Amino acid sequence: MNYSIIVVGDEILIGQVQDTNSGFIARQLTPFGWQAVSIRTVADDGQAIFDAIDEGFAHSDVILMTGGLGPTKDDITKPTLCRYFGGELVHDEATARNVEQIVAGRHLKLNDYTRAQAMVPSSCRVIQNQCGTAPLMWFERDGKVLVSMPGVPYETETMLVREVIPQLMEHFHHDVDIEFRHLMVTGIIESALAMTLDEWERRLPQGIHLAYLPQPGIIHLRLTGQAADKQWLTSEMDRLVAELHQILGAHIVCDEDLPLAGIIGNILRHRGLTMSTAESCTGGNIAHEITAIAGSSDYFVGGVVSYHRDVKEKQLGVSASDIDTYGVVSKTVAEQMATGVCRLLGTDCAVATTGVAGPGGGTPDTPVGTVWMAARCGDRMVSQCKHIPGHRQRVIARATNDALLLLLSILQ
């Protein structure tokens, strides 16, 4: 099924707000075999919205629209939707009750703006927003569907998964069953992986296909299957995953679509291990990635951001003379930081970084982008040096990812 995404909002066109809804929608729908043919951002302007809808329906059967709703924007999008789909704005009692409940739950008072949210085009079916006051609206015309959703990412993300996708699947796909399997693969580059799986991939049964979704240092393999016979599909998918495990062995680090920190978390939890972090140039970002995973308190004890030399020496026990001899950005210091934080916080494992994120602080021997990182698990230790090109934010992000990959490698 082809679909289009329309993002409505002046704030996105001026760059004040980064649209993340379109990416979220695409990530959710692509696995169902749905294909976005266009993502389009337009102004809060009736004609621009009207034209975008017209053009979207010219190339696709479904339009998912986000934004242009909410108390201060209602006056443009909703009348435009009325103009396109017919009908007029009417007071909807169920929506009014939902708005009241949401507002009361936030300990706020209804005002004229929020009250107006209950006015909806008579040509739509309302999907009540469980997270906010702007109602979701389902429109149909000539067999095509437009769903209008709020611009607030948290609201659209929640409602898309809970209500919009199930309703779209029911509307368009009622007799086909869809299943996914995810495998996260490391230690092999994409082209080598593709060669390894080439033969196997050609023998995939009809309706089942494999997608490669490479990320830095890790490849997400996604197997998507569609069939009328659910039982056959499930057993085929199980068989294929077992085959992939046989072919790829230890390269497969996880059977779920998880970020690196989540994969590490699962291994730590499964093996009953705890971990900590000692960060210099990554400045807390590794701890942030680890703790972004729900349930990370099961294995993450804590961390030290040792930005100044003093903190490395006094808190982590890094040797002052080693810093003088080898430099603060060195294998020795990274390893002592990992060992030190394990001792300090009593953890089984740790990961540590020390480097120059830039733009200042580089030297001929240690240019900007040089990062030493170490990972420790029990008595085992691995360390590596990376030279990461680019600006400060890129060095921090890449060093975080590389350090997590290093920790993963020692846990395998």
Place this chain on the structure above:
Amino acid sequence: MNYSIIVVGDEILIGQVQDTNSGFIARQLTPFGWQAVSIRTVADDGQAIFDAIDEGFAHSDVILMTGGLGPTKDDITKPTLCRYFGGELVHDEATARNVEQIVAGRHLKLNDYTRAQAMVPSSCRVIQNQCGTAPLMWFERDGKVLVSMPGVPYETETMLVREVIPQLMEHFHHDVDIEFRHLMVTGIIESALAMTLDEWERRLPQGIHLAYLPQPGIIHLRLTGQAADKQWLTSEMDRLVAELHQILGAHIVCDEDLPLAGIIGNILRHRGLTMSTAESCTGGNIAHEITAIAGSSDYFVGGVVSYHRDVKEKQLGVSASDIDTYGVVSKTVAEQMATGVCRLLGTDCAVATTGVAGPGGGTPDTPVGTVWMAARCGDRMVSQCKHIPGHRQRVIARATNDALLLLLSILQ
């Protein structure tokens, strides 16, 4: 000047990669009075790209295109640009030398893919890419301009600022001078600020206008001036900023466009103060925000991520009996964490958080989203409790922002 952005890339339409180039471009061009009328993402498909260009030129004089270049994608975008603008693919010697240099600088070897980057449409003027192998290309047709840029954010961001914007300004605006002034304002909500400045704003000289760019807890005021007389413009802008300082007084916390952590950093550096962080539910994200600012080692000493209770007690000296009495998510614990990290790392200031990021861990007294935060500077301490709705990532992001605002408030 109206312009359009076209983002080329299958990987964005399937949601694998989040487009950030369009937002970056818009943030850079909006202050020049340039208006994006549409941002459009299309597939790596010749006809889709051709149609998007056609449509972009129907509504705007300039198209900025990103993506669809690079070693493995060249075969679609460049021939399409040839088809649209005429000419044929030719070998460009200057581009070949640039590609060689870039590849050599990365200690890699030229292969057929990278060598092919030197083939460019004869109808374009090349802007050499200083950060990567894909050349930037400037096309003109009927007085309209299209600039094709790489998809890699680091390359496009760098080259846009260094080369593309100056060349666009020279091409379109040669006799007008543009100046900006930025003021960051806190402690007043947008509607109240707009009322305060209403009268003043109406008296702004022609060619100078004020934009409100609200962020959570902070409002970015941007004054943009365009005039042929540079001297007059500079003195007018200076006068207007001085008037804004008179009207808004201590509400103005910074005279630059900086993120919250940068504003705090400037104040700390100016006053010769140091700071540290003690984080529970924010898990290192505050330290990450602080250290994302270049030069933060001038004032940021380090931090402790005290995820487990033990770390709060042993490292930060939080009283075990107070945790038992008041709970780990409490004013007392947040304040003891801030005090403890100041003592441990010998800093003047600190910020601390303790809360429930969810989805698990909530109780009737302390539901998910409850966050206590404290900020300390010298002998002064402020603390507050926030109830943040939404999922785990949102609670962490909002708590980080609120904690930084709290720290800013005690520094003012």
